[in-house]
Amino acid sequence: MRPFCCWLCVMGLLVSGCSPPARDLEQTTTRLMMGTLVTITTFTTTAQPQQWQERERQAVAAAFTAMEQVEQMASRHRDDSDVTRVNNAPRGELVVIPDGLVQMVRTGLEMSHRSGGAFDQGLLPLIRLWGFSEPLAPTHPPDPTAIQRWLTQRQQSQQPAIQLLPDARLVLRDDSVGLDLGGLAKGSALNRALAVLQQQGIDHALVNIGGDIRAHGRHGNRPWRVAIQHPRREQHILTTVELGAGESIFTSGDYERFFIHEGQRYHHILDPATGFPARSGLISVSVWSRHDSSLPLDGWSTALLVLGAERGLEMLRSATGIEALLVNEQEEIIRTAGFPAIQR
Ligand code: ADP
Ligand code: MG
Numbered sequence: 001m002r003p004f005c006c007w008l009c010v011m012g013l014l015v016s017g018c019s020p021p022a023r024d025l026e027q028t029t030t031r032l033m034m035g036t037l038v039t040i041t042t043f044t045t046t047a048q049p050q051q052w053q054e055r056e057r058q059a060v061a062a063a064f065t066a067m068e069q070v071e072q073m074a075s076r077h078r079d080d081s082d083v084t085r086v087n088n089a090p091r092g093e094l095v096v097i098p099d100g101l102v103q104m105v106r107t108g109l110e111m112s113h114r115s116g117g118a119f120d121q122g123l124l125p126l127i128r129l130w131g132f133s134e135p136l137a138p139t140h141p142p143d144p145t146a147i148q149r150w151l152t153q154r155q156q157s158q159q160p161a162i163q164l165l166p167d168a169r170l171v172l173r174d175d176s177v178g179l180d181l182g183g184l185a186k187g188s189a190l191n192r193a194l195a196v197l198q199q200q201g202i203d204h205a206l207v208n209i210g211g212d213i214r215a216h217g218r219h220g221n222r223p224w225r226v227a228i229q230h231p232r233r234e235q236h237i238l239t240t241v242e243l244g245a246g247e248s249i250f251t252s253g254d255y256e257r258f259f260i261h262e263g264q265r266y267h268h269i270l271d272p273a274t275g276f277p278a279r280s281g282l283i284s285v286s287v288w289s290r291h292d293s294s295l296p297l298d299g300w301s302t303a304l305l306v307l308g309a310e311r312g313l314e315m316l317r318s319a320t321g322i323e324a325l326l327v328n329e330q331e332e333i334i335r336t337a338g339f340p341a342i343q344r
Helices: 002-015 049-074 082-088 099-114 124-130 144-156 185-199 295-307 309-316
Strands: 023-033 036-046 162-164 169-172 205-209 212-216 224-229 237-243 248-253 258-261 264-267 282-289 323-328 333-335
Touching: 023 049, 036 049, 036 185, 049 082, 049 099, 049 185, 082 169, 099 162, 099 185, 099 295, 124 144, 185 205, 185 212, 185 248, 185 295, 205 224, 212 224, 212 237, 224 248, 224 282, 237 248, 248 295, 282 295, 282 309, 295 309, 295 323, 309 323
Parallel strands: none
Antiparallel strands: 023 036, 036 205, 162 169, 205 212, 212 248, 224 237, 248 282, 258 264, 282 323, 323 333
């Protein structure tokens, strides 16, 4: 039996021009970046896995480098970032910023306008008061008088808090304002990573930055499938959705960074109107779109969590092509009609 088998194999190779059969190959690379796990998954069908793997490794490394550059520019935690340069400049002074940052800040200003101020990229002093994303997680809320002082200073001037001039110069109004692009950075990083993967000839990839995800191409003969985290059951999936080519999904929730104090949950997405963590009735927001840029989508997930279901969905109507899946405090799911098909 065995010689016959081998003979068939040899004949098979001869008939197919001596090339081994093509097979499916999925590769996953994970790094810790932007304070979370970043995973790039690629998919191909190839008869030359070694050549593919070499090319894939280079492309994936370049995509990670592109995301690192976003962090380098936009992180408020890095002493040498452009955002830190802006934050350290005296208030009222014009600071020249690079194009990538102009794009982010411009989107942030637009998001702020569209969300009636719920999205606010200038909250750094308030975020510092709360202590979220410091190395040691906070355990109790700050002194309420400090929050009140911040609110008063914020509201006393009619001048815009952040001004972006056409010649790429930025100015912050006073000490109540500081840049924190945590609500936009992942969108920018996903844009950059996908652009690099495409340039490097990767036809099918999925990039996942801590649950914010963008798809390119397909996973073989089906679309990519992604899971949305359950907001209250750790390690549990709320639902799985299919992501077509060029589609992104972003999730913001009150469960990512939080503490419980005297039975009350305090989380890292702050409501600029109250100075406290958003209590809009929503505990998780996922937004989906197939726009070329993921930047506004990143902003929308944060904004909707602050706005709540009613106001949020009302405002979302002005943004074409964005669909949402919301989870309220009763753990009920509310979804817009065009949100991608759910797999259970
Ligand atoms: P995550 O980064 O956890 O995925 P988001 O994309 O919603 O969640 O961004 C939350 C981050 O955005 C916060 O950690 C903080 O840096 C910043 N942020 C907090 N509140 C707001 C707000 N109202 N508008 C804009 N950015 C915010
Ligand atoms: Mg966001």
